[in-house]
Amino acid sequence: MRRLLQRLKNHSRPAYFSLWFLLVFYFVSFFADILAPYHFDQQFRNKPYHPPTKIHFFDSGGNFHIRPFVYNTVIDDPVFKTYKQDYSKIYPLKFFVSGKERRIFFFFKTKRYLFGVDQPAGIFLFGTDNYGRDIFSRLLYGGRISLSISLIGVFISFSLGMITGGIAGYFGGIIDQILMRLVEILMVFPSFYLMLSLRAMFPLNLSSIQVYLLIVMILSLIGWAGLARIIRGMVLSIKEEDYVLAARSLGLPHWKILLFHIFPNTFSYSITAITISVPGYIIGEAALSLLGLGIQEPYPSWGNILSSTIGNLRVLGDAPWLLLAGIFIFVVLINFNLLGDALRNVLDPKNW
Amino acid sequence: MEEILRCEKISKVFVVKDFLGINRRKVTALNNVSIRVNKGIDLGVVGESGSGKTTLAKVLLLLVRPDSGSVYYRNNDITGLGDSKLVFFRNKVRIIFQNPYKSLNPRSTIEKTLREAIPSRRVNPEMIETALTQTGLPSDYKNRYPHQMSGGERQRVAIARAIAGNPECVVADEPTGNLDATTEVNILKLLDGLRKNLGLTFVFITHNLKIVVDFCERIVVMYQGNIVEEGSVEQILKSPLHPYTKILWNPSSITSIREEKYKDFDGCVFLARCPYRKKICFEHHPVLKEKEKKHLVSCFLYEQEKMV
Structure with missing residues (x-):
């Protein structure tokens, strides 16, 4: 593992950076309960569409404060949602503030968050949405859903695709025919409509956990068909290679031949295919959320944060910070693509 | 054995x-x-x-x-x-x-x-x-x-x-x-x-x-x-018997290469290249038979006696 990291570093610095970047993203999302200053559904009704809070070191008198601070803001124009700062009192930034108890993944409880300011001031690093909810906190919580859906979804569809494609290609004959016809049936449907109709089979009023699992299942059920098809083709050619014949001539069982001799030689394709398909899951979830079929409010995902902005031109103009969810998606996609490309080369022994 | x-x-x-x-x-x-x-x-x-x-x-x-x-x-x-x-x-x-x-x-x-x-x-x-x-x-x-x-x-x-x-x-x-x-x-x-x-x-x-x-x-x-x-x-x-074996020992002695005109005959496989082909070679496929002790060959050249 360490050697692999070193190879990745030597092979491509950008990809190595991407790996760490993604790890940080996953880490931050995982610990959103501690890192986010507000809970995702905490509303500041008097501060809708609040722009990102300014953090100051110098007060209105020009004095320097070693501890950064914010001013409370009051609404200036209730129609266009402009705010002005109230210079009468400073609210210093506090670390490890205590607040309402949150549960980290149902197991641990925490009362302290990484940072915050006293009420009634608020610290909104990325501004607030129409209900006055902190976008930064919602992005952290939303990353938890968007990033984990993509990982779990990819894992399921990759396993399905590899197993089906591998079995179909390796055993051939009637097994191949049955499996591939199945895959083709799945592939003839346009994936987006398939996604919608699968979602439509289930009631709308599901709990958030149920919706989450449902979306993972839907997305991974759609994604595996294409992979299976290509893996089958690769297995068909690889199984005729001399080293596979040699493995058979040693009397190895089929599963060992598939697992150790055939699958590793499909990696040049499949590793790239996996990392490139990760973005598809984030976008798929975003698309479902956009149509109101994905993760439901008040639960955040990058998709439904973004969807709340699309179709509202005023918001795009006046509160562009709501589009940060899109930038998060974009950045994660780029990093996954970079990493995937490099991983394919790094996992090939010929490049060592 | x-x-x-x-x-x-x-x-x-x-x-x-x-x-x-x-x-x-x-x-x-x-x-x-x-x-x-x-x-x-x-x-x-x-x-x-x-x-x-x-x-x-x-x-x-x-x-x-x-x-x-x-x-x-x-x-x-x-x-x-x-x-x-x-x-x-x-x-x-x-x-x-x-x-x-x-x-x-x-x-x-x-x-x-x-x-x-x-x-x-x-x-x-x-x-x-x-x-x-x-x-x-x-x-x-x-x-x-x-x-x-x-x-x-x-x-x-x-x-x-x-x-x-x-x-x-x-x-x-x-x-x-x-x-x-x-x-x-x-x-x-x-x-x-x-x-x-x-x-x-x-x-x-x-x-x-x-x-x-x-x-x-x-x-x-x-x-x-x-x-x-x-x-x-x-x-x-x-003592190689079959014409092909003889060719193998001395590749430069190939007298005839595979010729197209022989390909439609359902006879001996070596017909097209054989320098000693006979009438029977066009029609029948020779069987592998023991010529000497534990020396087997499939060629009509060595079945003459029986055929006559």
């Missing part, structure tokens, strides 16, 4: 389809081939490219299933057995492939490759190192990948893999076909040493008659999927 491996009346036809599957062409790789491998008697299989030698090797190991005929291991018919029931046989008869650049998994270290070849459940590092040193490779090669080795070294690994299971018989399919002359000599020396030390019996498949003469005791000559002559080395060397 202890018989290890025997195949009887093996036939294998490959159907070659064109893109749409309309035109089908049949390629006869093996036609009614029977050979017998006795313990301690190395068998050489000689023939030019396309004579079905490699298919014969694969059929002997049941890596390719024959269309008809049977393979016997120690007098047990194993033709119909599935791969999972053949494990005992796989450990006793091993194969060395022709091209060491293709026969090693590029994604496995040498250690992993050899580990799979050793049938015992607990494989300790010494066993792998022994297998390597037996073939003249340093034991630290086990951490290497195939692409980090030369062709000769790879072939040694392939040999180490074949002998790791302690087999009785090794089918070597042109083991020096892709190697240069000096490496070839070294590999042949290695195989010779292994044969003596481990008591192996080789089935040596090659197009190079000189190797076979040095290496084997019995020779089978194949032409287009048929056995045309079979005999001991002295017999084949001193």
Whole structure:
């Protein structure tokens, strides 16, 4: 593992950076309960569409404060949602503030968050949405859903695709025919409509956990068909290679031949295919959320944060910070693509 | 004489389809081939490219299933057995492939490759190192990948893999076909040493008659999927019977190349190139018959007496 990291570093610095970047993203999302200053559904009704809070070191008198601070803001124009700062009192930034108890993944409880300011001031690093909810906190919580859906979804569809494609290609004959016809049936449907109709089979009023699992299942059920098809083709050619014949001539069982001799030689394709398909899951979830079929409010995902902005031109103009969810998606996609490309080369022994 | 491996009346036809599957062409790789491998008697299989030698090797190991005929291991018919029931046989008869650049998994270290070849459940590092040193490779090669080795070294690994299971018989399919002359000599020396030390019996498949003469005791000559002559080395060397064998000994003496006008006749396979063809050769296929003691040939030249 360490050697692999070193190879990745030597092979491509950008990809190595991407790996760490993604790890940080996953880490931050995982610990959103501690890192986010507000809970995702905490509303500041008097501060809708609040722009990102300014953090100051110098007060209105020009004095320097070693501890950064914010001013409370009051609404200036209730129609266009402009705010002005109230210079009468400073609210210093506090670390490890205590607040309402949150549960980290149902197991641990925490009362302290990484940072915050006293009420009634608020610290909104990325501004607030129409209900006055902190976008930064919602992005952290939303990353938890968007990033984990993509990982779990990819894992399921990759396993399905590899197993089906591998079995179909390796055993051939009637097994191949049955499996591939199945895959083709799945592939003839346009994936987006398939996604919608699968979602439509289930009631709308599901709990958030149920919706989450449902979306993972839907997305991974759609994604595996294409992979299976290509893996089958690769297995068909690889199984005729001399080293596979040699493995058979040693009397190895089929599963060992598939697992150790055939699958590793499909990696040049499949590793790239996996990392490139990760973005598809984030976008798929975003698309479902956009149509109101994905993760439901008040639960955040990058998709439904973004969807709340699309179709509202005023918001795009006046509160562009709501589009940060899109930038998060974009950045994660780029990093996954970079990493995937490099991983394919790094996992090939010929490049060592 | 202890018989290890025997195949009887093996036939294998490959159907070659064109893109749409309309035109089908049949390629006869093996036609009614029977050979017998006795313990301690190395068998050489000689023939030019396309004579079905490699298919014969694969059929002997049941890596390719024959269309008809049977393979016997120690007098047990194993033709119909599935791969999972053949494990005992796989450990006793091993194969060395022709091209060491293709026969090693590029994604496995040498250690992993050899580990799979050793049938015992607990494989300790010494066993792998022994297998390597037996073939003249340093034991630290086990951490290497195939692409980090030369062709000769790879072939040694392939040999180490074949002998790791302690087999009785090794089918070597042109083991020096892709190697240069000096490496070839070294590999042949290695195989010779292994044969003596481990008591192996080789089935040596090659197009190079000189190797076979040095290496084997019995020779089978194949032409287009048929056995045309079979005999001991002295017999084949001193008194070759079949016209094809004579050509093999002296390739420059080829009198006629394969001619198109003979291709529609369903007679002897060697018809098109035979300098001694007769009327009967156009109509009938000669049967492999014993001419002298344990010297078999399939040619009408030697059936004259009976025919008349």
